[in-house]
Amino acid sequence: MWHDMLTVQLPIAEKVLRTVFVYAAMVALFRFSGKRGLANLNTFDFVVIFLLSNVVQNAIIGQDNSLLGGLVGAVTLVAVNALMNRWAVADTRVARLLEGTPTTVVEDGSVLENATRRLAVRPTEIEHAVRIQNGERISDVASARLEPDGQLIVELKSSAGNASRGDIQRLEERLASIEGLLRAAADRPSGREGAHDDGRQPPG
Known part of the structure; x- marks a missing residue:
């Protein structure tokens, strides 16, 4: 049992290359499928995503069902993705090419x-x-x-x-x-009130 789980049935270099090629192909497909396909996925988009995972599975693992072989593919995917993200951040031309x-x-x-x-x-x-x-x-x-x-x-x-x-x-x-102007205007005596205050009688 342990022998089957840990024995890689394909050369490791081949598994790495398979994973890199499939990753590059998926990036190209999503790049040319349009910006809309990357957000607000509808029912059709979800179906395509689920089917793609099955379609490319054999292309990545080949005739290898070992645990170690799967781990090699997983590590390769994560490593390539991390490198691509760092490259896109460091070079705006690469970001425009890959992301648009x-x-x-x-x-x-x-x-x-x-x-x-x-x-x-x-x-x-x-x-x-x-x-x-x-x-x-x-x-x-x-x-x-x-x-x-x-x-x-x-x-x-x-x-x-x-x-x-x-x-x-x-x-x-x-x-x-x-409000301050209105308050000041309300507190200011009017001209008529001033005329009454000077002691003179208003004209009759």
Whole structure:
């Protein structure tokens, strides 16, 4: 039993290369499947993910069912993924190549249909992102873009956005100033009262 579990049935170098090649192929597939495929997975996307794991399993392990062989594949996957992440952080060109760049899907309240059609972004997804930002409708959007990681980033127009703390503080200061002016005006004697106070009788 221990012999079967710990004896690698394929050369370790072959298992490492199999894992690296499959990893590279999966990265390329997801890169060219579009940004939308990386977030907000629907039912079809989940089915593909589950099936992919079974499809590429034999390509990684080959005719090797040993425990040690599986561990070699797992360690290789984690190591390659860590190296790719560090490489992408260190070199922006690699990040753009592997992950892509943001794509604008809404500009000044108008949906860019060519971009949404190419990226397979539905209007309901944009509307949901707008509501998360406390907007009411797509016309309230100054700009919306789909990031390489599949996240939809929405920037509302200044007229549609919520008031910031700075806005509230400035409003409170103006109200306090107006309140002070009104109080000063109420405390100031009027001209008619001044005429009565100088001892002269008002004209009859």
